[in-house]
Amino acid sequence: MxxxxxxxxxxxxxxxxxxxxxxxxxxxxxxxxxxxxxxxxxxxxxxxxxxxxxxxxxxxxxxxxxxxxxxxxxxxxxxxxxxxxxxxxxxxxxxxxxxxxxxxxxxxxxxxxxxxxxxxxxxxxxxxxxxxxxxxxxxxxxxxxxxxxxxxxxxxxxxxxxxxxxxxxxxxxxxxxxxxxxxxxxxxxxxxxxxxxxxxxxxxxxERRVVFVGEADIRIKEDFLRILRYFRFYGRIAKDEKNHDEATLAAVKENAGGLARISGERIWTELQKIVVGNYGSELLLEMHRCNLFEHIGLPVEPNLEEFERLCAGLENFEKPHYPILYIAGMLHSVDDAMAMHKRLKLSAYERDLARFITQEREKVGTDYTTLRDYQKLCLKKYIQRDYVEQLLKYSNKLELYNQLKAWVTPDFPIRGNTLAEHGLKSKRLGLVLDELKLLWADSDFQLTHKELLTKIPDVLEKIPSSPKRVK
Missing domain, CATH: 3.30.460.10 (Beta Polymerase, domain 2)
Structure with missing residues (x-):
């Protein structure tokens, strides 16, 4: 009604x-x-x-x-x-x-x-x-x-x-x-x-009180997006992270299902402002306690331990941070990231960053330990350098983050047309180029154009003659 x-x-x-x-x-x-x-x-x-x-x-x-x-x-x-x-x-x-x-x-x-x-x-x-x-x-x-x-x-x-x-x-x-x-x-x-x-x-x-005009239940039922507006303005106005009116929270919880009727774009617009505002992490946890997550594209059982670790680590880095970086801490997997994107209609950058972090974060400290590892990651196809920098922030690797930020990417000595002249084309050319970049990085970026060309036969031996399409 x-x-x-x-x-x-x-x-x-x-x-x-x-x-x-x-x-x-x-x-x-x-x-x-x-x-x-x-x-x-x-x-x-x-x-x-x-x-x-x-x-x-x-x-x-x-x-x-x-x-x-x-x-x-x-x-x-x-x-x-x-x-x-x-x-x-x-x-x-x-x-x-x-x-x-x-x-x-x-x-x-x-x-x-x-x-x-x-x-x-x-x-x-x-x-x-x-x-x-x-x-x-x-x-x-x-x-x-x-x-x-x-x-x-x-x-x-x-x-x-x-x-x-x-x-x-x-x-x-x-x-x-x-x-x-x-x-x-x-x-x-x-x-x-x-x-x-x-x-x-x-x-x-x-008094820094955030209360609805009249009855919270009535105001919310008029427009369910007001649930998120409440939390956004709480972050802007309130003096204390836990000074919510209990009757208001009860009305929010009672009407949580109404958010399922609100478009993902409108929800994401509000959610971004909440997470980067005052008490952002505390407000997200309060929203979880009010059973909002299943209606706004976040996991019903979020990765709370990881989220709390992330929020504590981000305090060591200069603000502002991308809203999606905070949200990624709530996700368990790449599937969670894609389900969230389906509901909230994220931008291509936000979608790919959430997917990249959930896919690569377990490798931090094992597969990726040195600055060189992260430099090589930056050189890989389809991976933006900013993704790697955000991964270091996410993982609380302050020293490596600062080193990577200060690193000026040198110009790779070989262009694709050079490899084409050596009979390489299409996907095979791209794969060879990627492998040569990694060899170049391992040489501390010292291998010259001529030296890299001599590596092509060795690289070709590692690559199948008909490589599968790389997604």
Whole structure:
């Protein structure tokens, strides 16, 4: 059952509360199709446990706040004011400014509908881009041909399936804040510096608490990806690695299966940020305890001992590290790596690095012991040098890692066309070239072009006349 339908049970107590907090002019809500919305439907939004009586309780004039006011943003603000539409900074930028962090991106929210914005921008001859955003209520004007701004109409999710939502537009800021996931992401910031905080998100931010707006179970069922967003923001905000709200973790565990309905690309985007953030290893272990792994492509019984060894070893190396490097420690085998790739749709580099590490890590300290061993590994076909460097990091071989990083690969004296002149071609040529590179490495890279050519007969004796295709 989806989130809003479950909230029908809250209708009686929610109507009274929400009605008291909605200005008279804003009670008339309409869906994107224009139909009226009943009080019962509004009640399905749920009742947050705490609502601030005066949401406009504070003003900021910090350097981080003033830094967002480019000439283009000022011009956009003036345009909305001219047409009597309210415009505020929303979401993550508000959170960052209140944490004294210069925001990277500015998202804006408005009381104007997409149609009203389009009419306004067309009249003022403002260029609009990214037409795909309109179906989600977002218009993207480009001001002075310099800066793009995503401006989204205030809205309410009226039907959800755990991935997508049917929305209606509103002019009520509190209702828009009520549909957002976490209290720290539900605040707005006026252009005069006024902080609009309906659900004590400011207090939670000061205390470094990460909690959902209202009931965690309801918010998660609206979009199951919010499970991973919870862990990502916990890593960004929390002061302690083990300060989770138990009711929130219970809701996460209860809804773990919902992640199976989320695309691998969206999951991997969140997972990468979690593992390289604060408390990354601890958060992954907490996610495992919440039974998330089987739904996001990681082993149900992960290689926890190896993962903990890896995380401890990576502390000896300069950050940042590739997210996939951490995840590789959870895997038991190459098969695990490929199963993960099938679910998460990794990049080719990430897929091949995970496969390379799970395949080669057992050879570290046995087959591979010296710098020369790793140099030769770098020369092999289909193996990128960076793979070998990551393998050394993974294996906590700091000295060998630094030596390999400092090594400048010399130019191999022979080219393929030279071997072709000696009657070699196709796969056989490639195999001979690979063997000559290894002989060259064993000579401390001293063998000359002429000397290497004399080695060809010996190499040919080792290679079958019809070699099988090398994958």
């Amino acid at each position: 989806n989130g809003p339908l479950r909230l029908v049970k809250l209708t009686t107590r929610a109507i009274a509360s929400l009605t008291l907090n909605i200005p008279q002019r804003s009670r008339g809500l309409k869906t994107m199709s224009g139909r009226d919305v009943s009080p019962e439907l509004v009640a399905q939004l749920g009742k947050p446990p705490r609502m601030r009586k005066d949401p406009a309780f504070k003003k900021v004039q910090t350097p981080e706040f003033r830094s967002v006011f480019t000439p283009e943003l000022k011009e956009l603000e003036a345009l909305f004011k001219k047409y009597d539409y309210e415009l505020r900074i929303a979401g993550g930028a508000v959170r960052d400014i209140l944490m004294s962090i210069p925001p990277k991106d500015i998202d804006l929210a408005t009381t104007a509908t997409p149609e009203q914005m389009k009419a306004m921008f067309e009249k003022e001859e403002v260029r609009m881009i990214n037409a795909n955003g309109e179906k989600h209520g977002t218009i993207t004007p480009r001001i002075n041909d310099k800066e793009n701004f995503e401006v989204t109409t205030l809205r309410i999710d009226i039907r959800t399936d755990g991935r997508h939502a049917e929305v209606m537009y509103t002019t009520n800021w509190q209702l828009d804040a009520n549909r957002r996931d976490l209290t720290i992401n539900s605040m707005f910031l006026g252009f005069d510096g006024t902080v609009y905080d309906y659900f004590y998100g400011y207090d939670d931010l000061q």
